[in-house]
């Protein structure tokens with residue numbers, strides 16, 4: 001790509017403008033010619049392209065590219081054109097280039113062998129046909145060869161050896177072989193996620209095999225990281241709660257967490273953001289079922305606080321004084337309080353909102369330095385005195401720095 005064109009790509013980065021997608025495809029196409037290999041658009045983008053009313057490049061959320069060779073060399077060259085840092089996953093023969101709100105995944109066409117159920121597969125270079133056969137559902141198992149006609153005019157010759165287009169027409173999610181859910185039980189989550197997002201049904205045998213895999217507990221063989229990722233993806237969907245309700249109905253929640261979500265979970269969760277839904281969901285699960293998950297400390301903290309929140313709301317109901325509310329809520333993580341604000345009501349809610357919007361930012365002028373000037377020996381008494389002044393201010397008993405000084409003198413008996 002010559003300098004002028006490179007500049008154009010960079011100017012458009014992040015805007016997910018049609019022309020940047022088109023240009024990225026064009027760069028990959030030309031690199032494929034240079035290395036004398038074949039390049040294909042595969043997976044989700046092909047599905048979304050075929051389902052789109054208007055066939056243009058704007059519909060691509062990400063690009064998923066399969067190459068019959070040289071994925072590292074081509075990945076590196078593309079990354080340098082895009083001035084982005086590539087991340088390689090040699091074990092899976094894939095690489096990723098992340099732009100501000102767009103991702104290009106590049107992979108060697110490959111086949112997979114699952115040494116045991118639910119573990120990540122071993123991968124070997126293979127043809128595009130074999131690559132399509134290893135995938136999850138027919139609708140995700142199609143490829144569009146990168147050609148000039150496609151890049152210029154979006155005229156696609158679709159490689160569809162497994163009947164993806166028919167299943168799109170019939171609105172069906174269909175696995176490619178009977179062991180699919182056993183090899184990779186994350187496909188149980190994926191099937192429900194795509195069905196809900198696209199308004200598709202599970203094809204009959206697929207639905208039976210899915211229930212069978214759930215019943216035989218294959219899900220419990222998955223690593224915590226993979227289960228968590230799937231739940232995270234589900235919470236990002238528009239229909240997240242419908243999918244979670246399906247997981248409950250199909251006994252996925254029961255298998256993994258030995259519990260049932262209460263009906264009001266769905267009511268309250270509907271008021272929360274995606275991230276909040278996920279953490280709220282986990283607050284219904286006993287720690288022992290996810291203690292092996294690689295979760296962030298903050299996430300676990302918020303879950304624990306939510307688990308104990310009925311005690312907090314009981315206390316909140318009883319108190320009135322602003323300083324008491326302040327010191328009760330102060331130890332809590334803001335994410336916890338933001339969730340509680342949305343799922344409580346009445347006076348409890350009002351108090352949390354008041355804390356979040358006003359009380360928590362209350363500042364006093366008196367500092368440790370002030371106390372030093374008063375010749376008070378540094379120690380735990382500092383904290384006590386400062387909190388007393390803050391409490392007085394919160395309760396409206398003092399307002400100005402002068403008031404603080406007067407109160408401090410009174411406290412010290414001077």
Ligand code: CTP
Nearest residue numbers: 043044045064134135136137140141184186187
């Ligand atoms: N895939 C698979 N089995 C999985 C995960 C992924 O076969 N467990 C294949 C599918 O062909 C899928 C592709 O890898 O289309 C890319 O995976 P991913 O990015 O997760 O799915 P998308 O179809 O792109 O979904 P989305 O629209 O949510 O990005």
